[in-house]
Amino acid sequence: MALADLQPVERNDAGIALVLGILKQRFGDRFQTGHAIRGQHAHTTTYIPSQLPDGVAFAHSTEEVQEIVRACAEHRVPVIPFGTGTSLEGHVNAPGGGISIDLTQMNRVLAVHAEDLDCTIEPGVTREDLNTHLRDTGLFFPIDPGANASLGGMAATRASGTNAVRYGTMRENVLSLTAVMADGRAVTTAKRARKSSAGYDLTRLLVGSEGTLGVITGLTLKLYGIPQAISGGVCPFPSVDAACNAVIMTIQMGLPVARIELINGLGMRSLNNYSQLGYPETPCLFVEFHGSEAGVKEQAETFGEIVAEFGGGPFRWTNVAEERAKLWKARHDAYWAGLSLRPGCKALSTDVCVPISRLAECINETEEDIARSGLIAPIVGHVGDGNFHVLVLMDPDDPKEIEATEAFVGRLNMRAISMEGTCTGEHGVGQGKIAFLPHELGVGVDIMRSIKQALDPHNIMNPGKVLPAAVT
Known part of the structure; x- marks a missing residue:
């Protein structure tokens, strides 16, 4: 995605200059304008280009945030809140410049x-x-x-x-x-x-x-x-269909599963390589149960029976904390594990969510789309609520790969919406998914725009995110 493709926000250079002076005088060393620190507050963990703020203010209280916002409001300068910068859709970018409010020191x-x-x-x-x-x-x-x-x-x-x-x-x-x-x-x-x-x-x-x-x-x-007991394990399946059908039955039976994660075959290969594991490189479910000692044992045994009905298994589970920690550490390292499939590449991490009855269909069509497009893209998912992620690996200097990746992401979003799902289950809209919101919500976007106009008439609060510009 080139800068030219992002939602434009007009710069107010005169207002920005005034606010820089006001905040420097008020906050001293807690207001920074150096290029490096501004870059740190515009970085994204995806390939969306960085757009730097003009200054970074480190706030210590609600009252200080109020001071910063009032100065920006008076001079029509954008305000961009910053937490840890782990968002995936360009949320912390500053397309019209402005002030990044770093909230990390408000940590009590x-x-x-x-x-x-x-x-x-x-x-x-x-x-x-x-x-x-x-x-x-x-x-x-x-x-x-x-x-x-x-x-x-x-x-x-x-x-x-x-x-x-x-x-x-x-x-x-x-x-x-x-x-x-x-x-x-x-x-x-x-x-x-x-x-x-x-x-x-x-x-x-x-x-x-x-x-x-x-x-x-x-x-x-x-x-x-904190649960009295926790058990968890990994279970292989012959296909994505089988794994998803096991998930659906687990949910429909009311089994109080705490976590149930799907990793497709390519994703399992990346986890094995990155975390030195020895799991089967077929679709797998990572599962965890919370409750009493007897409860989690019963839940795990019931899940094992469900698994067998759909040709999965063996389901090996443990209540040893160290073994469970290793399992979930591997799952949480899926992003870095995916990158290892293509050293030196960049990654676009995207997510969609569909009703769980459509999950297998959506993932199967997505895997077929990935293969047709010639892309390398492992899939992981929070399948208990129909949410899955695709990590597309690409060369950011190759325009053809970027074009193919963006076309694929567009098809993925529209596929999920057509299945009565959403273009984002948890990443948010940010800059990256603005174009899909009208397809998903229709007139709802106009209602959102009315709320935004009422509460932020001068469009200073994180402009260029979530809402597409109104068509005139």
Whole structure:
């Protein structure tokens, strides 16, 4: 994707110059304009070109974020929130320049209410940091997108991951949040109650808004008890169809699986090579169960019976923590393992999500498309909720490969939408998937645009993301 293909945002050089002066005077060394640090705040982990902000402000509080946003609002300068920079669709790029607000130093766990199973944190706390803080309480936060992302960023992109089939996504696990809006006002969207019917659901409006409506500066999250016992294992299958049908029966039978991940044959080859494993190089399910000692044993045995019905197996499972950690470390290294299939290449990581009844069909058609296109692209998926990822390996200096990759991604997105699915299950829209949103949501995009206009009339909040420009 060339810069020319991205959503254009007009630069306001005069306003940017004024804001640079204001923020440098106010924040001193916590406001940086060097090229290297600006580059670090525009990087993406995909091939979308970097677009650098003009300055980076390191905020320490909601009040400081308000100061930054008010200065930018007064002079019509873009604001781009930054967590850890692990997003995949260009979310942290600055197409019109502007100010990146780095929230990594807002990293305090403010309160843990163990009796209520919730906590209140600042947005720079990462998921690993939070679980380290919670380890002596008997509680944990389950949403695990793989990367050690900031929880503010995870809320902004409505992230999920391997545990979503049991614990849900960030949408279900954010009770309340505080955000600084485009006019500099700070809003707290709810109290700590587990449910409310008081007014519009502002929490859900901001979760998944990708920084286009406000900057998240605080979160209250649901917590869960650490399971008494955990078991997990890997099970090979003769085909993607067989694996997906086993998943469907597992879900339909109400088996409380915590994680159920599909890796196709090429993906298993990459995991074996990268992590020195010895698994069969056929489609495999990585599975985990949470509960009591007796419960997880019963769940694993029942799953083994389901597997056998669809010609899979043997299903080898363990409740030894070290062995399970090795298994999930390999799964989380799938991105780097995929890169090893073609040393020196770049990768485009994309995702779609379909109803689980259409999952096998969608993956089979996608594998056929990959083969016809001459691409190398392993597939992994959070198949318990119909979500899968494709890692397309390509030479970014070869225009023909880029063209073939972009054409493939376009077909993949439209395939998922045609199956009553979505162009992104968890990566978000960012810059990379803007073109597909109207196909998926139709007039819903106009409604979103109306909300954006009402809350951010001067389009300073992470412009050039999520919403395509209105056709005039």
